[in-house]
Amino acid sequence: MFVIITYDVGEKRVGKVCKKLREYLDWTQNSVFEGEITKGKLKKCLSEVKKITTEEDSIYLYTIENPNHMTKQVIGKDRSFDQLFF
Amino acid sequence: MFVIITYDVGEKRVGKVCKKLREYLDWTQNSVFEGEITKGKLKKCLSEVKKITTEEDSIYLYTIENPNHMTKQVIGKDRSFDQLFF
Numbered sequence: 001m002f003v004i005i006t007y008d009v010g011e012k013r014v015g016k017v018c019k020k021l022r023e024y025l026d027w028t029q030n031s032v033f034e035g036e037i038t039k040g041k042l043k044k045c046l047s048e049v050k051k052i053t054t055e056e057d058s059i060y061l062y063t064i065e066n067p068n069h070m071t072k073q074v075i076g077k078d079r080s081f082d083q084l085f086f
Numbered sequence: 087m088f089v090i091i092t093y094d095v096g097e098k099r100v101g102k103v104c105k106k107l108r109e110y111l112d113w114t115q116n117s118v119f120e121g122e123i124t125k126g127k128l129k130k131c132l133s134e135v136k137k138i139t140t141e142e143d144s145i146y147l148y149t150i151e152n153p154n155h156m157t158k159q160v161i162g163k164d165r166s167f168d169q170l171f172f
Contacts, residue, residue, distance in 0.1 A: 063157045
């Protein structure tokens with residue numbers, strides 16, 4: 001399945017959350033990650049993220065079971081492409 | 087159809103882009119908007135956003151034709167709920 005995860009967490013935890021999500025998904029821009037992932041891996045990912053975050057933090061998870069039901073379009077600069085060279 | 091729009095634009099244009107997207111979609115958190123919208127309105131929205139942004143800015147558009155094909159889950163605090171009281 002395909003997921004989009006966006007987060008809004010306390011400044012001190014931004015780096016940790018970003019690093020953790022990067023283990024499972026592709027960084028898109030700012031606080032947005034996306035990618036294909038299995039249910040098992042997603043469960044593991046979220047369980048690990050929950051250990052880092054507090055109740056004041058927000059994690060938004062959009063799940064699209066079949067990636068064919070979604071289209072993605074980038075207008076302007078595709079920053080995830082830049083990332084390939086870092 | 088349901089769309090998720092995330093943006094990463096120059097500091098000077100953040101407010102303008104945010105204000106424009108708010109006319110058409112619901113703010114979720116940080117630079118993320120979502121909501122149900124018709125093709126016609128989305129076209130108008132993007133056309134107006136393009137007038138504000140430059141080539142250096144990034145707008146990511148995820149489109150899910152049938153909202154039933156997507157699920158949304160909020161972990162932690164739902165910031166879009168706070169917004170209702172502003």
